[in-house]
Amino acid sequence: MGQTARTGPEAGTLSEVVDGVYAWVQPDGTWWVNNAGAVAGDDGVLVVDTCATATRTRRFLDALGAATAGAPVRWAVNTHQHGDHTYGNSVLPDSTVLIGQTAMREALGSDPLFEDLPPVWEPVPDWGDVTRRLPSVTLDRELTLHLGGRRVDLHHPGYTAHTPGDVVAWLPEERVLFTGDLIFHGLTPLVFMGSLDGALRSLEWMRSFAPDHVVPGHGPPLAGAELDGVLAAHERYYRFVLTSAEDAVREGRSPLECARGTGLGEFGDWADAERFVMNLHRARADLVGEPLDLVRALTDAVEWNGGPMPTSL
Numbered sequence: 001m002g003q004t005a006r007t008g009p010e011a012g013t014l015s016e017v018v019d020g021v022y023a024w025v026q027p028d029g030t031w032w033v034n035n036a037g038a039v040a041g042d043d044g045v046l047v048v049d050t051c052a053t054a055t056r057t058r059r060f061l062d063a064l065g066a067a068t069a070g071a072p073v074r075w076a077v078n079t080h081q082h083g084d085h086t087y088g089n090s091v092l093p094d095s096t097v098l099i100g101q102t103a104m105r106e107a108l109g110s111d112p113l114f115e116d117l118p119p120v121w122e123p124v125p126d127w128g129d130v131t132r133r134l135p136s137v138t139l140d141r142e143l144t145l146h147l148g149g150r151r152v153d154l155h156h157p158g159y160t161a162h163t164p165g166d167v168v169a170w171l172p173e174e175r176v177l178f179t180g181d182l183i184f185h186g187l188t189p190l191v192f193m194g195s196l197d198g199a200l201r202s203l204e205w206m207r208s209f210a211p212d213h214v215v216p217g218h219g220p221p222l223a224g225a226e227l228d229g230v231l232a233a234h235e236r237y238y239r240f241v242l243t244s245a246e247d248a249v250r251e252g253r254s255p256l257e258c259a260r261g262t263g264l265g266e267f268g269d270w271a272d273a274e275r276f277v278m279n280l281h282r283a284r285a286d287l288v289g290e291p292l293d294l295v296r297a298l299t300d301a302v303e304w305n306g307g308p309m310p311t312s313l
């Protein structure tokens with residue numbers, strides 16, 4: 001179950017990607033352990049995502065405050081709806097303007113996991129004193145922030161990919177791209193609340209920015225030169241899920257039966273491998289035109305894993 005010898009989110013580190021642009025990376029990047037980031041402008045700081053728990057978010061904001069001499073966090077953006085990137089929103093100062101895509105705001109507003117997490121992860125993260133805080137500013141496709149002289153463009157791909165409300169943050173001058181969970185660097189990608197087709201499309205879209213630096217939603221930051229290889233691995237994985245799901249639908253096998261009968265091959269080394277089952281649920285739902293059975297996808301992943309999915313407190 002891989003629960004031993006993990007380096008947990010308490011070992012999060014803030015690194016300066018380029019002058020005044022930061023990546024907050026929490027090891028080991030598995031379930032509920034995300035990356036965040038920040039951009040310091042002339043008149044305040046933009047935060048890119050919060051963390052799953054109050055403690056983790058405070059740890060991030062403290063490190064950021066130390067690096068920016070206490071500059072005010074004037075803006076924050078959520079790259080998507082998932083709790084590991086958003087549940088800490090309420091830890092941000094009240095004065096921080098929180099931004100998100102329209103569909104993201106809606107989804108966080110109705111996210112059933114916030115109050116009632118099924119017993120599928122262990123241990124359950126210690127959320128702390130977080131409350132559900134939604135963006136007060138929404139965008140549909142694009143929004144540009146001017147942090148003094150520094151420009152940050154927020155872009156939605158125009159379709160559902162990792163989730164319906166994905167947003168990337170792009171610094172055109174510094175050529176830094178914050179991708180949220182459109183990239184899982186070295187871990188199993190998760191697309192069960194999104195779309196396999198959209199996730200595939202988003203790869204070419206991210207490539208088109210031609211970034212020099214990329215901060216993914218999970219896993220270590222990468223240089224632009226590494227991006228092609230990382231995107232190619234995502235493409236192979238998404239196609240593997242799609243092909244497996246197509247075979248299973250044709251042969252009348254359930255996602256769980258399909259996962260049990262399919263070797264993971266080159267993807268077996270990635271953490272959170274049980275996401276294969278959940279991703280198969282998404283692929284199947286879209287192939288047969290049915291809504292995703294969220295609870296079944298989660299419980300099947302637990303079944304395949306042989307117990308609750310490991311995460312950190």
Ligand SMILES: [Zn+2]
Pocket residue numbers: 080082162181217
């Ligand atoms: Zn996510």
